[in-house]
Amino acid sequence: HEEFIMAMPGNYQKALAEAEAETGTKFGCFLTDAFLWFGGDLAAERGGAVPWIALWTAGCCSLSAHLYTDFVRSLVADSPTANGNGLEQKTNDIPGMSEISIGEMPAEIHAKDLQEPFPGMIYKMALKLHGANAIVINSFRRLEPAITDDLRSKLQNVFNIGPMVLQTATPKPPIFEEHNCIPWLDSLPAASPAVYLSFGSGLTPPPAEITALAEALEAKRAPFLWSLKPHGVKNLPEGFLERTKEYGKVVPWAPQVQVLSHSRIGAFV
Numbered sequence: 001h002e003e004f005i006m007a008m009p010g011n012y013q014k015a016l017a018e019a020e021a022e023t024g025t026k027f028g029c030f031l032t033d034a035f036l037w038f039g040g041d042l043a044a045e046r047g048g049a050v051p052w053i054a055l056w057t058a059g060c061c062s063l064s065a066h067l068y069t070d071f072v073r074s075l076v077a078d079s080p081t082a083n084g085n086g087l088e089q090k091t092n093d094i095p096g097m098s099e100i101s102i103g104e105m106p107a108e109i110h111a112k113d114l115q116e117p118f119p120g121m122i123y124k125m126a127l128k129l130h131g132a133n134a135i136v137i138n139s140f141r142r143l144e145p146a147i148t149d150d151l152r153s154k155l156q157n158v159f160n161i162g163p164m165v166l167q168t169a170t171p172k173p174p175i176f177e178e179h180n181c182i183p184w185l186d187s188l189p190a191a192s193p194a195v196y197l198s199f200g201s202g203l204t205p206p207p208a209e210i211t212a213l214a215e216a217l218e219a220k221r222a223p224f225l226w227s228l229k230p231h232g233v234k235n236l237p238e239g240f241l242e243r244t245k246e247y248g249k250v251v252p253w254a255p256q257v258q259v260l261s262h263s264r265i266g267a268f269v
Helices: 002-023 039-045 060-067 069-078 117-131 145-154 181-186 207-220 256-260
Strands: 030-033 052-056 134-137 158-160 194-198 224-227 248-251 265-268
Touching: 002 039, 002 117, 030 039, 039 052, 039 117, 060 069, 060 117, 060 134, 060 145, 069 117, 134 145, 145 158, 181 224, 181 248, 181 256, 194 256, 256 265
Parallel strands: 030 052, 052 134, 134 158, 194 224, 194 265, 224 248
Antiparallel strands: none
16 A cells, blocks of 8 residues: 555645546545545645645544644653653543543554654654644544544634445345345344444454453343454354354354345444
């Protein structure tokens, strides 16, 4: 992805110039993903009247964390803790984040080198967003009031437009999936909604967290469907699959949209 990140500004500039030449129309506004920090530069090059609106597709908390990058890095540098790296410290001075430690914040914030392509892209975004005409965020104020108000005090215009949910206009036809997740959910009694657990295709929780989740599910005897990669299954407690087979199902992949829209799902982890 490093080559992609490095090529993005030039590729965007080229594509925009080609589009303007082909249509004979100049862009009057730039609405970009917030990661595309150079959106503000592209707008400025076309005159001060062209606004840049940045879209942050996650919640307010993660955006705020990135805006405090310099402050967080100064805490790490000035106040080493017992383990010598300062990551154990709580971020008490950041509104809405008093219970979060620095080590729990996005890794790009405390990366060793902010000149590396990905940390550098995120850091440039944090610096450039102060110049954006508006930031639209996939969240709502009642969910993160303190953080939202803090963002509004630091950025020009902050608009909460979430939660955004992508939903097809018509129901999708049934899909074939070899693990039979949907038929299994269909078989559950309506009075016993299931928990669906999935952390995406690129992330597997640490072994200790997998064990803790498994122990909680077994203790509660709650029906559950868990999408867990094979290397994560290896970290389940011994005998877990056998003991929970009557009310639980662990699969390497699940049709997430269909699962989450199923009437038997009562919680999503």
